[in-house]
Every structure is written in C-alpha cells, then in structure tokens.
Amino acid sequence: MVRVENITVDEEKCVGCKQCVRSCPVDVLRFDEKKKKAYAAYATECEWCLICEEHCPVGALHVQPKIPTPVFEYLR
C-alpha cells in the first residue's frame, strides 16, 4: 500500500501553522511541539492527494509519489 517515495518539509520555510496536519485524512503529518514545525511522521501511508501542499501557505511541503501504484497487483 505504499504510494509515495518520500515527503519533505522545508524547516526553513515552515511557519508552524499546522494547516498541513489538519488537511491530512490519514494522520501522516504531525507537529513537532519542540521545533514548532510539521513533519511526516508516517510517510508510508500517504496517498499523495497533495491537499497538504495546497494548504501550506509558504510552499514548504513536497510529496514525491511512487509510481506505479502497487495495489494493481491485486486486480489479476
């Protein structure tokens, strides 16, 4: 079920607004209370819907998809 290569959060850019954390339906992104930055805590469950990127006001997030999607092995 792994659909992404990696997720990066540019800590220089991240303003700690948590919008990306709120936008993730599968709890991939979490907030580091010490650093006050978002981070990808459970990247392997990401579905690259990219809604987190859409909600980041400073473009600090980048999701790199993994292609092809392995779930298609189940179809035959």
Place this chain on the structure above:
Amino acid sequence: MKKLEDFGTVFTSDVLVIGGGMAGLPAAISAKERGADVLLVDKAYVGLAGQSPRGGNGMMALPKEADIEKYVAYITEYTGKYLNDQDALRNYAKNIYPTIVKLKEWGVDLTTDANGDLAFFDNPVGAWSQIGINLYATDNMRKTAEKKGVRIQNHTNMVALIKTDDRVTGAVGYDILDGSFYIFKAKTVVLACGACNFRAARMFTNSGEGNTMALNAGAQMRNGEFVFMEVAASATGETIHGCQRYVYNKNGENIWDKYVHYDAQDVSGELILGIINEYKLGNEPIYMNLDEMNDAFKVINASDEYIDGKRRVFPDKVSWMKRIVARENEVFGGLGRKIPAKFTLHGNAGFIRVDQQFRTTVPGLYAVGLDTGNGSAITGAAPQPAGQRGGPFMYCTTTGRIGGTNAAAEALDMKAIPDAAADTVEALKTRFFSYLDNKDGVDPREIITKIQDAALPIDVTIRKNETTLKEALEKILEIKEEMKNMKAKDFHDLKLCHEAETMITSCEIMIRSSLMRKESRSFHFREEYPETNNKEWLKWVIAEKKNGEIVTFTEDIPIQNYKYQPTV
C-alpha cells in the same frame, strides 16, 4: 461502585455524530437546527476530513421542477435492478432539492446563474441533472457548524458503541495524538463514517468503522454482496472519473458500446464485467481515449471551468487539479490522451441497514451517508449511489440532513440519558488498548496488505464463484486469528490496528453475503449462476452478528407493495 469517569473523559450531548465529512456535517448541522445539543467527532480534522475534499467535482442533482417519478423509475430498473426499497428511494429523491437549498444556505459554493439562483446542467443521459460544487464544501460546512454551536472533537478514533439494555446510548474512542480515552454519552448516535474502501483506490481512505460498530452493536447489514468498481489509469492507481464511455480494447472496440445496452451515465457492473471478459478474450491492452470524448460528456467530466457561462468547476478544485497533473508530469511524463486502463475496487461498501428515517435496526442508532450506501437499499443492487456521476455527494448530504434531523427529534423527545455499565466500558478500554502491550506482534500494515490480498482480487469482488469466495473466506478467517497478535507502538499504529479490524469485518460481510446470493445482478456476478433470477432472488441478503459470528439470511423484498416490478 465504578463510574464511567473512572475510565476516561466523559462527554454528554443529545446527539453524537461520528464522522465529520460530507454526511456527518449535514447531519450535525441539521440536528443542531432542530434544536439538539450536538457533538461531532472525527479521527482526522473536521472540514478537511473524509473523502469529499479530494473530489469536489460535480454533484448529481434534481432541480425543483424535476420529474421525481421518472428518476425513481430509472434508478429502480437500470441501477438498482429491483433490489431497491422503492419507498425509501422516492423519499430520498424528494429530499434532494431541499438539501441543495440548505447547502447553499450553509455556505457551500454551488453553481448559480447571473441572478444568483441555483443553476443546473442537463445530463446527456439519465433522469437527473448535475450541479457544480466546490472542493472544500465540508470546510464551508465546518464553519457553519461551529457558528451554530455544534461542538467538534478532532483526531478521535471511535471504536465501539455503548448500550444501556437494548438501546445505544453513546460510544467510546481515543485521542490518536495522546491516547486519552473518551466516553461519549448521547440520547441518539449517528454513524457517518464513509463506508469501507479497503485502502484500494488512491485517496479513498475510509475503512469501515461504521459497518463494524453497528454490526457489533447488533445492527443488521444489507446488500453486502455489491461493491463498487471504477475504471482507473494503470500508472497512477487513480480513477479517471467520467471516462467510462471511452474505454477501448486492443482492436479499438469501444467496451461500453459492446457491453452496456441501456442508456447509462456512469460505471456499471456490465462495463466492469465487460472489461474482465476482454481480459479473458486476450484483448488487452485496455485503454481510455480522451480524444473521443464528446462535448455533452464534458458536462459531467468538467474539464472546463465554465459551461454556458455557468461555473462548473470552482477555483479550489482547479488549483488542486493543476497541482496533481503537474506532479504526474514531473514523475512520469503525465497520462497523455490514450491511457492504459484497468479498474479498481472503489469500495464505498456501507452495509448498515436503515429505514426511510435513517434509523438502524438498533434503537437509538442512526446511520447516514456512504455507511448506508448499500444498506438503505435506496440504490438497490448498485453499491453506493452508483450509476450517477457525483451521486455519492448528493446521497451523503441528503441522507445526512434527513438522518440528523430525525436523530435530533428523537433525542429531544427523551428525558434522561441512562448510563451504560461502567464494567462494559472498562472492558472495551482494555480490549481496544491491548495492542499497545504487544511488543513482538505483527505490524498492522502487514495485516492490511494481507486483507487486500484476500479481498481485492476480481474473483472475490465482482466475478465470483463458490470456490473463490470460500478460499477468500478461509484466508480472512486465518488473518482474523493472526490479527489478535497485532502490535501498536503508538496511538497512530493503534488506529491502524483498529482500521485493520474494521476492514476485515467489512470484508467478511461482503464475502458471506456474496456466498448467499446465488444469481447474478449488477456488480455481483456468480459464474455458476450467470443469469439474473427475478423469480427467486427478489430478496435482500441480510447479515448480522449472532453469538460472535457473522451470519447471513435472506428477506423477501415486498415487491408487490412497490410501484415498479420487473417484467421478466
């Protein structure tokens, strides 16, 4: 004497709504408008939780002057193939236009004309229309809900309903960030968890909590043998919405024209079974050809922001689509115009049986939205409201509004909330947290992959036979044993363990119901019984839990009481 407070934080409300997406929000707002005190809980963040903020294209709609009876007749004959509860379908259809009006009132962006009045797009086929809706409709509704005083509890994963005698009087769950245990007491509970997709299709992430909580509380399931499939691009695993008419085999034959012999709009069982037949004939590759798409279908596919001067696609959706397409281009050069295609299980398997008021078979418990997509029998043998592009959006909002209103009315008629037994709550807490104590157990991700391996092959989901189903069931029962030893290193993993549990329960309902129905209809094809058998199978397959086991039986559809009957 033990008290509920001994085991966690206790919340009290008239109505508890579980799931804050496209159905839960309308349910919560409607319940609040009816005068109830409402608490809305979601495992993610209400507003951007659920599936709809990853869709937001167009919504099936019936304008004020629509011919309701024409719609009911169409859905019964072609989509539901007479497994509908026709009275519930009619009641649903009547409630569609009032719901659209409400959505506008709740701050959702919908297509309007120059005067600001609701505006609709005609369909090339079918007895209904479409309306454009914005991507973040649920976030609009969240703001409205907050303004009206709906209380919202985020990142809370709900695991079980609690009962006092035979009545549901609340639910329990935990905070996925810090593990706090929560006990919710309510006069009525509304499930709106968005059904189960087995994490098969990308971005369709719901995992069957509603099915499972309802089943475990004693509720009946219905129409479990039907699960929805979609045509998808082989490369991305992503459904290419609206391209079902432009699917071809290696010889350039149009699959739709070859297999779908009625005036249909959206993906149907005939199309998916047709693609499987093409595999068997050796006619691969199967591909979608976007260049063949005609203008009429652009209404439902919506590649244009405006059609006839009316906004069809809203800016939030346009921005998001641009980002997705840019990323696809970056990673593998984009899909192009001729797209190699397979199909994927979309799931949306929501089995909870409800009546026209969206009451389940257990007192105090309601269910709305995709959790009832099968179980309401509104769309009969088509799981979720299939056959209608944007059907699930309309289904969720309308059923949410009806169910939320009724749940509030019932709650307001009740005097006191009888407490569930503290011992029961203590036992639930122990049982649901037990995976945290396992240090050397199996990773829930591994279990979820095994469930997918067992449940997703096409000979389990759509083109089935007794052997393949029994083999799948055997695998499922083995996984169920293995799952008892899952480990959770934190509360996020604990959530995954519980998602694995709810997925496997949904899967077992699907397989057992499929074994029961010995005929073929819509998305359920049995190789030994390839014909639709209206003589013996105008029946619903019902599933429920008896002595800890999922059992199935059939119930005759009261077809003689309904307006439409099959001719053969």
